[in-house]
Amino acid sequence: MALWILNGLIWNEEAGRLDSRHVRVEDGLISEIVDGQEQPDTAGCEIIDAAGKLVSAGFIDMHVHLRDPGFEHKEDIITGTKSAAKGGFTTIACMPNTRPVTDTPETIEYIRSKAASEGVVNVLPYAAITKNELGRELTDFAALKEAGAIGFTDDGVGVQNAQMMKDAMALAHSLGMPIIAHCEDDSLVEGAAVSEGSFAKKHGLKGIPNESEAIHVGRDVLLAEATGVHYHVCHVSTEQSVRLIRLAKQIGVKVTAEVCPHHLVLSDEDIPGLDSNWKMNPPLRTPRDVAAVIEGLEDGTIDMIVTDHAPHSAEEKAKGMQLAPFGIVGFETAFPLLYTKFVRTGRWSLGFLLQRMTSDPAKVFGLASGRLKPGAPADITVVDLETERKVDPETFLSKSKNTPFGGWELYGFPVATIVAGRTVWADA
Ligand SMILES: NC(=O)N[C@@H](CC(=O)O)C(=O)O
Numbered sequence: 001m002a003l004w005i006l007n008g009l010i011w012n013e014e015a016g017r018l019d020s021r022h023v024r025v026e027d028g029l030i031s032e033i034v035d036g037q038e039q040p041d042t043a044g045c046e047i048i049d050a051a052g053k054l055v056s057a058g059f060i061d062m063h064v065h066l067r068d069p070g071f072e073h074k075e076d077i078i079t080g081t082k083s084a085a086k087g088g089f090t091t092i093a094c095m096p097n098t099r100p101v102t103d104t105p106e107t108i109e110y111i112r113s114k115a116a117s118e119g120v121v122n123v124l125p126y127a128a129i130t131k132n133e134l135g136r137e138l139t140d141f142a143a144l145k146e147a148g149a150i151g152f153t154d155d156g157v158g159v160q161n162a163q164m165m166k167d168a169m170a171l172a173h174s175l176g177m178p179i180i181a182h183c184e185d186d187s188l189v190e191g192a193a194v195s196e197g198s199f200a201k202k203h204g205l206k207g208i209p210n211e212s213e214a215i216h217v218g219r220d221v222l223l224a225e226a227t228g229v230h231y232h233v234c235h236v237s238t239e240q241s242v243r244l245i246r247l248a249k250q251i252g253v254k255v256t257a258e259v260c261p262h263h264l265v266l267s268d269e270d271i272p273g274l275d276s277n278w279k280m281n282p283p284l285r286t287p288r289d290v291a292a293v294i295e296g297l298e299d300g301t302i303d304m305i306v307t308d309h310a311p312h313s314a315e316e317k318a319k320g321m322q323l324a325p326f327g328i329v330g331f332e333t334a335f336p337l338l339y340t341k342f343v344r345t346g347r348w349s350l351g352f353l354l355q356r357m358t359s360d361p362a363k364v365f366g367l368a369s370g371r372l373k374p375g376a377p378a379d380i381t382v383v384d385l386e387t388e389r390k391v392d393p394e395t396f397l398s399k400s401k402n403t404p405f406g407g408w409e410l411y412g413f414p415v416a417t418i419v420a421g422r423t424v425w426a427d428a
Pocket residue numbers: 065097155156157182279280281282308310311325326327328
């Protein structure tokens with residue numbers, strides 16, 4: 001049955017404004033977009049009334065943790081994809097730091113088949129660069145690609161050995177695959193939970209220095225230049241990393257990068273106390289770093305926004321700032337946070353934010369989705385831009401509630417999410 005999404009507002013990039021449009025969906029694809037003045041024949045069609053709501057290509061999140069297999073007490077493919085859908089995401093790419101680590105074709109196949117049968121959004125799995133993410137031995141890239149891996153990463157840890165990373169890049173390049181890097185030099189981090197900055201000083205904590213991230217970015221852009229691989233930098237958080245990526249792009253290195261909402265809206269100075277909901281990797285940096293990553297995103301040095309959705313259980317997070325695991329959940333607050341803090345304040349156009357969450361990641365990773373146009377997959381998000389709501393972690397569809405944004409009043413919550421023409425989530 002065809003579906004009409006009626007009277008929605010669609011971002012018009014040329015004119016820089018929202019236009020009223022009806023969107024028709026058939027056989028999983030967008031079939032037609034017509035002017036809001038027209039009265040389309042909707043006989044026999046399913047209808048979604050999107051009057052006054054934004055209708056966008058579904059959001060794409062190229063960095064998430066679904067915890068399945070192995071850590072299903074934190075999240076699984078069912079709850080993770082539901083949480084993504086509630087956040088307006090229609091395609092997500094999941095990290096391999098599962099148990100077992102996603103380092104064999106069997107685990108890639110497990111994720112793909114469970115996502116296809118029980119997940120509600122598109123799930124693209126990454127495979128590990130090294131076996132068990134231990135940094136000692138490369139995985140079987142060709143077999144993992146064959147099984148459906150979309151890239152290689154040891155996210156959760158940095159690849160410490162430069163020769164190992166160079167070999168990984170050369171091999172990935174020969175297969176036409178990207179390397180996605182969690183940039184962190186262990187020798188500079190050793191036991192620290194928060195960044196080197198005023199919060200660490202105030203509480204007498206050991207700090208994580210900015211160089212721990214940037215040193216890998218610098219090393220890796222040189223290795224990417226030498227090998228020719230598409231090199232993608234995870235969760236950029238420092239001024240120094242932005243500077244290195246900008247320079248690398250200027251000289252033609254094939255480098256792309258991502259940034260998380262929390263690194264755009266929070267600095268270490270916002271951490272209210274020893275609360276592990278504010279602990280993530282990379283850590284919240286200084287206001288100067290926040291300004292630099294915002295600028296990097298604005299000038300195209302950083303290509304896309306990702307959540308790094310990193311669920312952990314309440315018990316694990318209760319261990320305190322020093323011992324709790326790094327990570328915060330992200331799906332259900334990402335768009336409202338950025339819409340409220342950057343678009344409603346007038347700093348960004350709505351189109352800019354949408355691009356960085358839809359068409360830009362699609363372009364970088366060669367996805368068919370990410371655009372609202374006839375012929376494209378009917379992966380669509382409908383968003384209420386006008387109602388202010390309070391973030392209540394207890395209402396999250398994620399199994400985990402570890403967020404620093406509880407109680408924040410935000411605009412821009414999704415109200416319906418459509419994947420391949422099927423409504424997979426709608427606000428009750
Ligand atoms: N970002 C985090 O703080 N944690 C991630 C790991 C990672 O993304 O590096 C996790 O798996 O929990």
